[in-house]
Amino acid sequence: MISTADEHLLRRAIALAAHAVTLGDAPYGSLLAGPDGEILAEAHNTVLRDNDISAHPELKLARWAARELAPDTAARTTLYTSCRPCGMCTGGIARSGLGRVVYALSTEQLIELNPASGAWPTVEQHGPALFDEARGPIETYYRR
Numbered sequence: 001m002i003s004t005a006d007e008h009l010l011r012r013a014i015a016l017a018a019h020a021v022t023l024g025d026a027p028y029g030s031l032l033a034g035p036d037g038e039i040l041a042e043a044h045n046t047v048l049r050d051n052d053i054s055a056h057p058e059l060k061l062a063r064w065a066a067r068e069l070a071p072d073t074a075a076r077t078t079l080y081t082s083c084r085p086c087g088m089c090t091g092g093i094a095r096s097g098l099g100r101v102v103y104a105l106s107t108e109q110l111i112e113l114n115p116a117s118g119a120w121p122t123v124e125q126h127g128p129a130l131f132d133e134a135r136g137p138i139e140t141y142y143r144r
Contacts, residue, residue, distance in 0.1 A: 006102050009033055009080045012042075014104055016057070017082035020044035030057035030081040032065060032098070040077065041065075057081065058089035062096035075099045083110050 002010075009031065016029025028045040041064050043057035058081050065074045074097040079085075083105040085093060093101060111118035128134075 002102060005037055006078070006080070009037065009039070009078070010082075010102055010104055012039070013080040013082045016042055016044045020046075023049070025049055028057055028082055030061055030079060032061045033078050033080060034073070035076040040069075054088065056086065056089050058085040058101075059092045062089065062092040062098060065098055066096040071097050078102060083107075 013029045013031050016031065017027045018029070020029055021027045023044075026045040026047055029043070031042040032040045034040050041061055043060040043064075045057055046055040047053060049055075058079060061079060065077065069077070076099050078100040079093060079098050079102070081101065081103045084103045084107050085101060086107075105113070107118075
């Protein structure tokens with residue numbers, strides 16, 4: 001459920017996306033709010049400016065939270081973002097331990113507004129292979 005307080009913070013994320021455009025960056029903005037709704041950090045997309053395919057605001061904030069927040073604090077935060085996080089960002093959000101995500105546009109709505117958003121190529125993958133060889137480093141690390 002999205003509350004009035006959520007809508008207020010979501011509007012801030014949308015404003016960050018609009019500001020990104022004025023800087024020549026892609027139109028995506030996010031913020032991380034603490035348990036009481038205070039803004040802890042903000043970011044916008046800088047993929048083009050930084051020449052970094054991972055410079056999505058959601059991933060930047062997830063990385064920030066993993067570095068700067070205790071796990072119990074991160075679990076009580078909410079990430080507000082102008083568009084539903086992509087797969088890369090969703091993985092980072094899950095690993096960072098953030099508690100909740102509230103987004104404005106769905107992936108389908110984004111693709112409707114910008115059809116190129118849904119045109120990512122698929123990458124062929126093969127495996128698993130060489131289990132006995134690959135398990136060594138994993139077992140060594142996790143059995144310490």
